[in-house]
Amino acid sequence: MPAPKKALRRSLTVTSAALTALALLSPAALAAPSPSASPSATPPASMSTVGGARLGKPGTQVDLAGGAPVLPKDVTARSWIVADAESGDVLAAHNAHWRLAPASTLKMLFADTLLPKWPKTTKRTVEVSDLAGVGAGSSLVGIKEKETYTVHDLWLGVFLRSGNDAVHVLSAMNDGVDKTVADMNAHADELQALDTTVVSPDGYDMPGQVSSAYDLTLFARSGLQKKDFREYASTVRAKFPGETTKNKKGKTSRGTFEIQNTNRLLAGDSDVGVYPGIAGVKNGNTTNAGATFTGVAERGGRVLLVTVMNPAKDEHNEVYKETARLFDWGFEAVGKVRPVGELVGPRSAAQASPSAGASGEAGGTGEGAGGTKPVAGAQTGGGAGGVGIAAGITAGVLVLLAGGAFLVNRKWPLPDLVRRRTRP
Numbered sequence: 001m002p003a004p005k006k007a008l009r010r011s012l013t014v015t016s017a018a019l020t021a022l023a024l025l026s027p028a029a030l031a032a033p034s035p036s037a038s039p040s041a042t043p044p045a046s047m048s049t050v051g052g053a054r055l056g057k058p059g060t061q062v063d064l065a066g067g068a069p070v071l072p073k074d075v076t077a078r079s080w081i082v083a084d085a086e087s088g089d090v091l092a093a094h095n096a097h098w099r100l101a102p103a104s105t106l107k108m109l110f111a112d113t114l115l116p117k118w119p120k121t122t123k124r125t126v127e128v129s130d131l132a133g134v135g136a137g138s139s140l141v142g143i144k145e146k147e148t149y150t151v152h153d154l155w156l157g158v159f160l161r162s163g164n165d166a167v168h169v170l171s172a173m174n175d176g177v178d179k180t181v182a183d184m185n186a187h188a189d190e191l192q193a194l195d196t197t198v199v200s201p202d203g204y205d206m207p208g209q210v211s212s213a214y215d216l217t218l219f220a221r222s223g224l225q226k227k228d229f230r231e232y233a234s235t236v237r238a239k240f241p242g243e244t245t246k247n248k249k250g251k252t253s254r255g256t257f258e259i260q261n262t263n264r265l266l267a268g269d270s271d272v273g274v275y276p277g278i279a280g281v282k283n284g285n286t287t288n289a290g291a292t293f294t295g296v297a298e299r300g301g302r303v304l305l306v307t308v309m310n311p312a313k314d315e316h317n318e319v320y321k322e323t324a325r326l327f328d329w330g331f332e333a334v335g336k337v338r339p340v341g342e343l344v345g346p347r348s349a350a351q352a353s354p355s356a357g358a359s360g361e362a363g364g365t366g367e368g369a370g371g372t373k374p375v376a377g378a379q380t381g382g383g384a385g386g387v388g389i390a391a392g393i394t395a396g397v398l399v400l401l402a403g404g405a406f407l408v409n410r411k412w413p414l415p416d417l418v419r420r421r422t423r424p
Contacts, residue, residue, distance in 0.1 A: 041078075042058070043058040043059075043078075043079075043095040043098040044058065044098070045058060046058075047095070047096075047097035047098060047099075047195075047212075048097040048194055048195055048212075048214075049097075050097070050192055050194055050195075050214065050344060051090065051096075051214060051341040051342050051343060051344050052090070052340065052341030052342060054093075054340045054341055055090065055093055055096045055097055055214060055340065055341040056097055058095055058098075059094065059095070060092070060093070060094045061092065061093045061094070061096070061340040061341070062091075062092040062093075062337060062340060063337055063338040063339075063340055064333075064336070064337055065336050065337055065338055066336070067336050068333055068336035068337050069329055069332045069333055069336070071092060071329055072325040072326065072328075072329055074313075074322075074325065075094075075308075075311075075322045075325060075326060076311045076312040076313040076318075076322065077094070077308045077309055077310060077311045077312070077319070077322055078095060078098065078100060078290075078309055078310045078311075078312070079094060079095040079096065079098045079100060079212065079213040079307075079308075079309040079310070080093065080094045080095075080096075080213055080306070080307060080308045080309065080322070080326060081093040081094075081096045081213045081214060081217050081305075081306070081307050082304060082305075082306050082326050082327075082329070082330040082333075083217055083221075083304065083305045083306075083343050084302065084303070084304060084305075084334070085220075085221055085224070085296060085303040085304060085305045086303055088221075088342045088343040088344070088345070089339035089342060089343075090339055090340050090341035090342060090343065091304075091330055091333055091334070091337050091339065091340075092326075092329075092330075092333070092337065092340065093213070093214070093340060093341065094213075095213070096212065096213050096214040096341070097195055097212050097213075097214050098212055098213070098309075099195045099210040099211070099212055100210060100211070100212065100289065100309050100310060101205060101209060101210060101211075101286065101288035101289035102196075102203055102209070102210070102211035102216060102284065102289060102292060102309075103203050103205075103284025103285055103286040103288075103289035103290075103291075103292045104139065104162045104202065104203040104282065104283065104284030104285070104286075104292075105203065105211070105216050105219075105282050105283065105284040105292045105293065105294055105307075106196075106198065106201075106202070106203035106209075106211060106216075106219075106284070107158055107159075107162065107167065107202065107203055107282055107284075108216065108219040108220050108223050108281060108282045108294065109184050109187065109188060109193075109196070109198070109211075109219045110158070110167060110170075110180070110184060110201050110202070110203075111155070111158060111159070111223055111229055111232070112187065112219055112222050112223040112226070112229065113180075113183050113184050113187040114170055114174055114180070114183070115155070115223075115226055115228055115229055116226070117173075117174065118151045118173065119151065120150060120151050120152035120155075120228070121150055121151070121152070122150065122151040122173075123148050123149070123150055123151075124148065124149055124150075124151070124154070124169060124172075124173055125146065125147070125148045126143055126144065126145050126146065126147055126148075126149065126169055127145065127146075127172070128145050129172065130145075130168060130169045130172040131143070131145065131165055131168055131169070132168075133168065133177060134164050134165055134168050134202075135164065135200070135202075135204040135205075138164035138165070138202070138204060139161060139162045139163060139164060139262075140161070140163050140164060140165045141156075141157030141158075141160075141161040141163030141165060141166050141240060141259060142157075142161075142163075142165070142240065142242075142257070143157065143163065143165040143166060143169060144243050147241065147243065147244060147254075149169070149241060151170075151173075153240060153241055154166045154169055154170050155170075155228070155232050156232065156235065156238050156240060156259065157240065157259070158170070158232070159232040159233055159235065159261070159282070160232075160235060160237070160238060160259045160260065160261045160262070161259050161262065162262060162282075162283070162284065164202040164204060167201055167202040168201075168202070171201050177200075177201060180201045181198050181199065181200070181201055184198040184201060185197065185198050188215070188219075189347075190346050190347050190348065191215075191218050191219070191222055191346050191347075192218070192344045192345075192346065192347060193211070193214075193215035193218045193219065194215075195210065195211055195212035195214065195215045196210065196211040196212070196215045197209060197210050197211075203284055203286070203289075204286065205286045205287055205288040205289070212309075213307040213308070213309050214307075214343075216292070216294050216307045216309075217294060217305050217307045217343060218343060218344070219294075220280075220281045220282070220294045220296060220305055220307070221305060221343055222346070223281070224280070224281070224296060230279070230280065233279070233280030233281045233282065233296075234266070234279045234280050235261060236260065236261050236266060236267050237258055237259065237260045237261065237267070238258070238259055239256040239257070239258060239259075240256060240257055240258070240259045241254060241256055242254060242255045242256055242257050262283055263278075263280070263281075263282070263283050263293075263295070264283075264317050264320045265278045265293075265295055265297075265320050265323065265324065266278050266279075266280065269317055269320075271316055271317055272317045272320045272321065272324075275295070275297060275323075275324050275327060276297075276299065277297040277298045277299045278295060278296075278297045279296050279297060279298065280295065280296050281294045281295055281296050281305075282294055283319070283320075285319075289309070289310060290309075290310035290311070291308075291310065291311060291318065291319035292307075292308070292309045292310065292319065293307070293308050293319045293320065293323055294306070294307040294308075295307075295323050295327070297327050299331045300331070302331060302334050304327060304330045304331065304334075305343075306323050306326045306327050306330065308322050308323045308326065
């Protein structure tokens with residue numbers, strides 16, 4: 001169903017976000033639940049109805065048909081959603097529009113907003129000012145001042161290590177954090193992600209910074225339209241540039257070090273295996289947000305998106321365990337449940353028209369729809385290229401929108417699915 005119109009278009013800068021934060025200190029605001037409320041806090045009685053009226057209701061929403069499996073009982077997240085990535089059908093949800101702190105899952109919006117701006121080969125020599133404002137305790141990839149990095153390096157740092165330092169360097173390239181925040185808020189509005197307010201581009205805890213399981217799923221779905229986004233989100237490990245050193249003879253050299261994706265359903269861990277068919281997307285964890293995660297996986301020709309926010313159960317890797325259980329349910333439930341809502345398309349989708357081809361790669365270097373090639377085999381070697389990606393998209397699957405290419409109810413290629421070979 002169409003989204004309600006907003007009274008004001010959100011194009012916030014950090015300054016305006018700070019004013020919002022001050023507003024939160026009013027007596028009325030102090031009486032209301034905040035993003036930092038405990039996991040036992042209850043959701044609002046009514047929430048946004050973007051995507052359908054049932055998604056605005058608190059509690060679990062599911063419509064089981066004959067033969068449908070029951071939902072797993074051991075899912076403790078404050079909010080979650082299971083959706084068909086291609087049709088947009090929401091198969092089940094729990095407090096889908098509850099506005100909560102997003103942590104680094106917000107980097108999906110950051111990437112979807114900025115990825116098209118520069119070719120991968122663009123270089124940046126890091127200045128001291130580029131790293132100003134990186135929050136204490138932030139996750140870092142290890143960027144050093146006065147060293148030069150390619151945009152490809154920086155995006156690997158964002159996706160694999162959730163590096164706030166990489167986010168701030170890319171923000172500096174985009175004329176600063178203030179402009180980047182404004183761009184992200186504008187893009188969220190275009191995607192009809194109306195639960196989201198961006199204050200910091202990296203997802204670091206800030207007063208007033210919120211999103212929802214529904215919005216995070218929209219960000220993932222939009223980002224996955226882009227070939228580069230799919231590549232970075234599915235890369236298990238890569239080489240990252242180290243620090244330049246000089247030997248006794250004055251000769252300089254620069255080595256590399258390996259970074260590994262912190263998405264445990266993609267890379268595995270001691271108590272979590274690689275999920276069959278997993279191909280991304282992004283995880284996060286902060287004091288206010290707890291653990292958050294959005295994942296995409298394919299099985300039997302179906303592609304599902306699952307978002308889980310802040311499990312109450314305090315166990316190691318619990319957010320991934322609950323995500324896996326919801327994936328299992330979703331793949332078994334496809335065709336046996338009636339949708340309880342939908343993932344809406346961008347505002348500009350209403351003006352979409354069929355296109356013979358369009359680029360899905362950041363930097364404008366992707367092949368058009370006519371350049372059909374099979375999905376490449378997955379590789380988990382040490383090179384920075386990461387997982388192989390389809391070089392083109394099947395003809396006719398793209399629709400050209402005012403804001404770019406976006407797939408509505410159509411197929412789009414994921415990387416060949418990452419499967420465990422050796423323990424990372």
